[in-house]
Amino acid sequence: MADNDNVIAAARAWAGAPMALATVISTWGSAPRPRGSHLLIHDDGRFEGSVSGGCVEADIIAIAAEVISGAGVQRRRYGVADSAAWEVGLPCGGEIEVIVQPVADPGFPPALFDAIAAARGAGRAIDIATDLATGRSGIAPVAGAAFVNRYEPPRRLLIVGAVQIAQVLAGIARELGIVTVVIDPRGRFLTPERFPDVALDDRWPDEAVAALRPDGATAVVTLSHDPKIDDPALAAALRGGAGYVAALGSRKSHAARRDRLAATGLDPAQIDRIDGPAGIDIGAIGPAEIALSIAAGMVRALHDRG
Numbered sequence: 001m002a003d004n005d006n007v008i009a010a011a012r013a014w015a016g017a018p019m020a021l022a023t024v025i026s027t028w029g030s031a032p033r034p035r036g037s038h039l040l041i042h043d044d045g046r047f048e049g050s051v052s053g054g055c056v057e058a059d060i061i062a063i064a065a066e067v068i069s070g071a072g073v074q075r076r077r078y079g080v081a082d083s084a085a086w087e088v089g090l091p092c093g094g095e096i097e098v099i100v101q102p103v104a105d106p107g108f109p110p111a112l113f114d115a116i117a118a119a120r121g122a123g124r125a126i127d128i129a130t131d132l133a134t135g136r137s138g139i140a141p142v143a144g145a146a147f148v149n150r151y152e153p154p155r156r157l158l159i160v161g162a163v164q165i166a167q168v169l170a171g172i173a174r175e176l177g178i179v180t181v182v183i184d185p186r187g188r189f190l191t192p193e194r195f196p197d198v199a200l201d202d203r204w205p206d207e208a209v210a211a212l213r214p215d216g217a218t219a220v221v222t223l224s225h226d227p228k229i230d231d232p233a234l235a236a237a238l239r240g241g242a243g244y245v246a247a248l249g250s251r252k253s254h255a256a257r258r259d260r261l262a263a264t265g266l267d268p269a270q271i272d273r274i275d276g277p278a279g280i281d282i283g284a285i286g287p288a289e290i291a292l293s294i295a296a297g298m299v300r301a302l303h304d305r306g
Contacts (some may be wrong), residue, residue: 006049007040010040017043019102021039022101024097025130039051041068051098059076073099076098077226109138127139127149130145155178156217157170157182172197180199183202184202219298221245230257
């Protein structure tokens with residue numbers, strides 16, 4: 001999850017300080033945060049992350065203070081709050097169960113944050129298992145573990161074609177915590193002024209995509225409308241195992257694109273993986289709405305693959 005990246009970064013920045021880690025271990029109904037979500041609490045009261053979007057954080061922080069003081073691992077289950085009382089709970093109607101561990105051994109050893117960061121940096125998933133009876137966590141497998149949290153590689157977006165839609169799409173991806181690279185060999189299009197705070201790659205797209213090694217957590221979206229730029233990128237993405245591959249254009253232009261890609265040796269099953277026209281049909285008009293529809297299609301596909 002994207003916001004767990006912030007938790008991992010904070011844990012490494014606060015290394016050596018007393019801390020507690022809260023984790024959602026089960027959800028029921030319309031829970032506000034998914035299983036595996038973290039809230040990290042520093043001894044001085046600072047915190048990073050969320051387990052409920054704000055509903056029960058104050059109670060968790062109070063429990064974390066006890067854990068940091070030596071109370072040991074704690075588990076809490078939160079259901080629907082009584083709207084007429086000062087009761088801690090979830091107004092959304094869902095339920096969650098949370099474990100709060102000391103960031104220590106026994107507990108959640110600080111070295112695990114480094115292991116998670118290293119695995120994600122290398123594009124690998126890593127499983128951390130927790131024995132809920134003892135509160136001990138480690139790299140899976142762990143004897144007696146009843147909860148395993150998988151940290152997938154960070155989501156990435158490779159945008160091919162530094163056009164206006166790409167400017168909006170890069171901004172949306174940033175808000176979603178998706179690492180973005182804009183690829184275009186045309187120097188006039190690919191400038192820091194047009195794409196502030198975004199990684200830029202001016203290699204030919206097939207070379208760039210191959211070098212960036214897209215995996216199941218990577219989306220590749222072509223937007224240039226130029227087959228010389230888009231087609232090689234699509235072929236590289238399909239051969240490289242990208243989790244989501246999409247191409248801008250009409251149904252008519254996509255049919256012609258399929259024929260061109262087939263001529264390069266790609267088989268129909270590979271070509272069928274392209275989302276074309278790109279995105280979810282929301283009747284989009286203009287670059288911003290088109291970018292929104294593509295972002296929605298990308299998020300849906302990456303969630304489904306996960």
